[in-house]
Amino acid sequence: METAYPPLNELFVFLNTTITQISIFYSHIPGSGILLKYIKNSHQNDPFRTILELLLVFFAIIYLFTKKYRTDNLIELTPQEVEELVDEWQPEPLVPQLSDEENEFDKIPVINGPQGPRVKLVNGKPLLNISSFDFLGLLSHDSIKEKAIKTLREYGVGSCGPPGFYGTVDVHTEIERKISDFLGTEDTIIYSQGFSTINSAIPSFCKRGDIIVADEGCNFSIQKGLQISRSIIKWYKHNNMEDLERVLRKIKDEDIETGRRLTRRFIVSEGLFENYGDITPLPNLIELKKKFKYRLILDESLSFGTLGKRGAGLTDYFDIDPNQVDMIVGSMCYSIASSGGFCSGSFEITEHQRISGPAYCYSASLPAMLTVAATESLKLLKQNPLLLSTLKFNTLLFKQLLHNIKYLLLNGSADSPVIHLRIDEGIVRVGDIEDKEKCLQDIVDEAMNNGVLLTRAKYNRTQELFSIEPSIRICISSSFNKKEIEKTASVIKSAATKVLKNRVH
Incomplete structure (x- = not known):
């Protein structure tokens, strides 16, 4: 009995024969097996990349066979017109305009002399440095x-x-x-x-x-x-x-x-x-x-x-x-x-x-x-195991002194010498991140006026992957004695009260 669709069978035979011949021809090309393996692994690791590469190949084929565009009707400018256009042209800024935070760089206190737990600014003012990562006080040993x-x-x-x-x-x-x-x-x-x-x-x-x-x-x-x-x-x-x-x-x-x-x-x-x-x-x-x-x-x-x-x-x-x-x-x-x-x-x-x-x-x-x-x-x-025991003592003492601080939250584990002070929004009325940073910077400035060098934790917010609440970062050192720790805690309390007392809900 003859098939009802002889042309269709012939088409299938032709396609099967053609694909087989192409496969045999491709297998004889040097490096073809490596290329096929690379394509399979690439697709398995990153399917999006395979789709992108196919689109690029498709675009290249279209580009090669598309009629090229030519501009035969160019406008001729006189030398005077060229000069006028050059004079009117304004270049794009080399860098974006500085933000308010970046403009604060010229306000950063400059230390005169070596770093350490006790420093002097260029204006001669002595300060207790509570912002340095010199936890063990070895910087000036x-x-x-x-x-x-x-x-x-x-x-x-x-x-x-x-x-x-x-x-x-x-x-x-x-x-x-x-x-x-x-x-x-x-x-x-x-x-x-x-x-x-x-x-x-x-x-x-x-x-x-x-x-x-x-x-x-x-x-x-x-x-x-x-x-x-x-x-x-x-x-x-x-x-x-x-x-x-x-x-x-x-x-x-x-x-x-x-x-x-x-x-x-x-x-x-x-x-x-x-x-x-x-x-x-x-x-x-x-x-x-x-x-x-x-x-x-x-x-x-x-x-x-x-x-x-x-x-x-x-x-x-x-x-x-x-x-x-x-x-x-x-x-x-x-x-x-x-x-x-x-x-x-x-x-x-x-x-x-x-x-x-x-x-x-x-x-x-x-x-x-x-x-x-x-x-x-x-x-x-x-x-000197005393370095670590003193660091731990100073850390616990400082946290005890600031345990009941008003207007600010004390963040950090019990044994951590790194402490973050953040605004307590349940008590203090603040706006966006810039407003919070301004309040914290006012506390830092007030503390510096009273002999304690603090710093805000600063971030590149355009590149940070997650939003971080503004804070004052404090680093405890084993170099401080008990009186200096007590003075630092007292100054921070007073500065926070002076800056934030008028912002209470």
């Missing part, structure tokens, strides 16, 4: 300065070369070894800039298609590292472990539903949050990390040298094996009064960064003088 001067004479000023080429000297390997011993980790790598440490370490391991779950309260440096990584970023509410578990479980459910291939997974958090002054519950983080098979990146920039019995950070504070944290990232700019940063973990973690960490590979290494200063600070921290 005599033995550190002597070591730094001796190293300067022996090694010179800088290295003029990246660590991976000819910028590494013996003092660099020494500080890496000492930090590892102090933390209890396998190995450490140091960076020459503190800000660049975390935003270089993250993209060294996290790539496109990987998943990072991060705390919404993470500092600006972490945010930049997450953006550079181009990974899939999921956020959980600040310091909320229940919300973190919800996000992790949702990702797991999505993997099952969509059949998404397994990629590298990371949890990113700060140990002591710069923008809030609270401490992350590390035991809960580690429990969730193990439960959902994630790696943990912990930024200990502020907790290193301030928390724990030995000052070794959060693992010391919670008495947890540091090897349970995959990457401990810290700063040498704060407690140990030097410069640069470090990343500690397994040998594989540190060695990978030596060949793939942008800030490590493409920046000159840390000057030997600053490296030795950090080594000496670490030595003093080990030898």
